[in-house]
Amino acid sequence: MNIDFSDKVVLVTGASAGIGESTALLFAALGAKLSLVGRNEGKLRAVAAACHKLRGLQPLPIVADLGTDEGVQKTAKETLDHFGRLDVLVNNAAIGALTSLQPLDMKTFDEVFRIDVRGVYQLTGLLVPALIESKGNIVNISSIVATMVNVGSLPYSMAKAALDHFTRIVALELAPKGVRVNAVSPGITVSDFIKRITDQTEEQYREWLGQYSKNIPMGEPCLGDDIAKMVVHIASEHSRLVTGTIVEVDGGLRFTPIAGSR
Template sequence: MLTLVNKTSIITGASSGIGKATAILFSQLGSKLVLVGRDESALDQTITLCNPELKNDIIKVSGDLCNSDTCKKIVEQAVNKFGTINILVNAAGILKAGSLENMKMEDYDLSMDTNVKSAMILTQLCLPYLIKEKGSVVNVSSVTGTRSFPGVLPYCISKAALDQFTKCVALEVADKGVRVNSVNPGVIVTNLHRRAGQSEEVYAKFLENCKNTHALGRPGTGEEVARTIAFLASDNASFITGELVHVDGGRHAMTPR
């Protein structure tokens, strides 16, 4: 039976989408939580949906992960309250569209800072505690990290970099008993694409097209990704590291027809 009892988990991006679903599930599995996001009121909403029996074992940290001081504050508050860190879920991320012809370099910089650099900084800061506990890191990547798509160049590059980070660090810390894996979702129904500028009409067509782009004929849910994150973070996955797990309804296996 999958359980996270007696674990302390840091989850970034917990104010919405996959991070929010992961926070709720982790609370149901018994984990103490450090929830991170930019929107404090949205974090409060996430907490109201968590297991009420753990309400005294949840702390929130609002701030910009691109700021290294925010990352230091996250680790300090986690250790001050719970004494340790067992699990880190790097779920924070943004989607910036653009091709090489029209991409804004500031969008590229922001994509790399948010999707890659923040995960690197926070993982580095957590590492001494993860080593002590023989803990686990799960990065939330994307099918765009392993497959190529036009029109979202900054996003694809950042997720490919995150995948290499996952695999390289998994090798670096394996002899210390720390496992590092990623989930690579396909289209998941969240606000990610709306925040990237898609109108409701365009987004609805985008989701409808998942019948053609995903082998299972539909987009996924945050809860479906969260369940895979929980498995990889748990002791049930004790012999899995350096893995990129596609939770994408088969999209990564699709070919043009």
């Protein structure tokens, strides 16, 4: 059975780069009608244009900060107003931070939870009625730091642990209504995510990637496309009875305790 998302509406948050960009491109290649959300308008429109070239379908780009009520409400309203339905919600938007309990930094804590947890909670809640109507599904993008115990990314790890449990509880709540809820949990993935939060140059990032890849049992980091393929698989009819599941895509890294995994 081939995977086909023709006539399906898919909303991908954090779609302007990294895992979100890869996910958007793969859904576009499979015929999905896309609503794409990001904060960087230039990058978001570039991704939308690349998606359009694949199958000739014009995505809906929405520039919004999902850490704000206004951004979340705008995303939900514009998606449903434009397409009239929703089949798949991919909650990918997130920020990270390399912080520990000391020194105490509540500003960073609040910012991480505002986007990584509160934004997901609110957007999902607003879009659930549409997903119930379409018997659609939700895929949350978590991280293996949700279950690995490491020092150095405390709020981010806590936020992803919260996202995992949110996935399980909402899956149980929505299963009787025909809506599946799952999460994909990436390990080290080649993107700007780590480079951005560590303020590394490209050369420094490549060196870091090479060093940390030695800790990965399968010997190499994930690419955005590796994560995207799992997202699409879980969102498809191939996984019609899969719900409440956290799927790790990490080359076995979760067995090796190191910091900075997404």
